[in-house]
Amino acid sequence: MKALLIGGTGTISTAVAALARKRGWELTLLNRGHKPVPEGMKSIIADIRDEEAAAQAVDGLQFDVVAQFIGYNAEDVLRDIRLFSGRTKQYIFISSASAYQKPLQHYRITESTPLVNPYWT
Numbered sequence: 685m686k687a688l689l690i691g692g693t694g695t696i697s698t699a700v701a702a703l704a705r706k707r708g709w710e711l712t713l714l715n716r717g718h719k720p721v722p723e724g725m726k727s728i729i730a731d732i733r734d735e736e737a738a739a740q741a742v743d744g745l746q747f748d749v750v751a752q753f754i755g756y757n758a759e760d761v762l763r764d765i766r767l768f769s770g771r772t773k774q775y776i777f778i779s780s781a782s783a784y785q786k787p788l789q790h791y792r793i794t795e796s797t798p799l800v801n802p803y804w805t
Contacts (some may be wrong), residue, residue, distance in 0.1 A: 685709045685749065686710045686730075686747050686748045687704060687710070687712070687747060687748060687749045687750070687751065687802065688711075688712045688713075688714055688715050688747045688749070688750045688751070688772070689701055689711060689712070689751050689753060690714050690715070690755075690764075691714075691715055691752075692711075692715055692721070692725070693697035693713065693718075693719035693721065694754070696753060696778065697751075697753040697778075698722075701722065701725065702714065702722065705722070705725065708747075710726075710727065711724075711725040712725065712727070712728055712745075713725055713726070713731070713740065714728040714732060714738070715727075715728075715730075715732075715760045716730070719797060728742065732760075732763075732764075733756065733760075735763050735767065736753075738767055739767055742768075746772070747768075748763075748773050748774065748801055749772060749773065749774040750764070750772040750776070752764055753780075754774070761777055762802065763788065764777075774799075783801060783804075784797040784798070784800075785798045785799070785800045786800070786802060790793070
């Protein structure tokens, strides 16, 4: 399995990357390069929010799956559709914060925060 993780060095994505690597996946992380990339993984340094730079960075590349760990709104997903259409067989959008209560009652989101977001179906 050849996968691109957008992010890949955060709390959730680091654990996902480690498990995928353990299972023999070929991993590439696309991020800004502020944190070290674990051994055995490829790195693409680009800011996904700079669509032109990200497009240049992935030009000519193909993946079985692209997993987005740092998308925050519908515009981020639409950008990813433009960037990865024809480059991947599967796209996974991961954003646990979007599922939780909006507007926030507290700055901290935990597993006990209600799953109520009137802005997303």
